[in-house]
Amino acid sequence: MGIIERKQRQKDDTRLRIVDAALKIGKEHGWNALSMRRIGDIIEYSAPIVYEYFSNKDALLIELIRMGYRKLVKQLKAINKSHESPVKQIEALWQVYWDFAFAEREFYQLMFGIDTSCACHTLRLPEAEQPEALISEAIRRLLPNRENTDEKVSELYYTFWSIVHGLISLNMVRADIPKSLNGQVLTSALSGVFRSIATD
Template identity: 30%
Template sequence: MSKESNSVQEQLDLKQNIISESWKIIIKEGWQALSIRKIAEGIGFSVPVIYKHFENKEAILAHFSKEGFAILAEKIEQSISGITPGAMRLRAIRDSYWAFASEHTAHYRIMFGLGIPACEAINSNTEMRATSDLIYAAITDLLIENQHTTDEAYLKLKTFWSILHGFIAIELLAKNSITHPPAATINDAIEGFIYTLIHKK
């Protein structure tokens, strides 16, 4: 029994080493540079050992993506705690989302390496869905507060997310980092978005 327990612990430790080495490579060279060969060389094991824990490189990146969305959802939830009005929640979400991208840029690059996730991807990922649900709830409440239907709430969710991601992508392209606090341009864009929801433009 003891021998089996040690073996299980060794496997858990090895998996954590794979994750840690992968993150080192990502931070140093970028997520596109990650490879199973580099990870194996870094931890001193053969390539087949890595495949026992992760099916491929994409599975490792998916681990960090889920981790990032979990952090993002937690930050958003904390930022809107105790805030009822939808407009104020959307502003808080804007600020916490931007702060996340600034503080966890490596995670953000992995999470959105292929752009805004499709609805199918969001629905199949618990951590991603948590972020989506928080934004959707704020948009829905703002519409209801102003006596509008919520028929286009999902469309507005995608618009809101696209605005946030678009400005962050521009920052990354221009500076390779995210300034903090949010730029005046994104504040202006979100205020315009909120205005359209209130007045149903």
């Protein structure tokens, strides 16, 4: 390996260590505790070195948000089209979404600004649009031709999303909601949307 390649690998390794340290802080202390100085302490570099890789805290948070969406999309793609029935496919996709939110809690909180403050949430990241695209594709399969418009698909996506994300958010700020109740509410809410489509 040449000098240039070795230096690039060292840079890549340092960048990864910075991201891992940030994730560790987010998991252990919450995203509001994140600082470049704290990251530097963990990886045993000075804060100015950290700034060589990320211009500011928001730049680092954007990288983490992108990582979170890539993880979610990978899981959604793994289950996508695993059911012939559009209803079952949509249910499975939202279940994956739900499971991701709690398995990757810190990523989810950061992705949607739950208990975090970051100017980056005003940005439109390409990664952030992929979950909607995948789930909307399944919704299209559900709709009859006369209703299969971009507007209707978007309306239904945001109806589903507001239910699922709303319930997830409640659980993240309230630890006393029984798991069994969550399942019942989620199933009933999704079923209600499916029924409204059938009766339109």
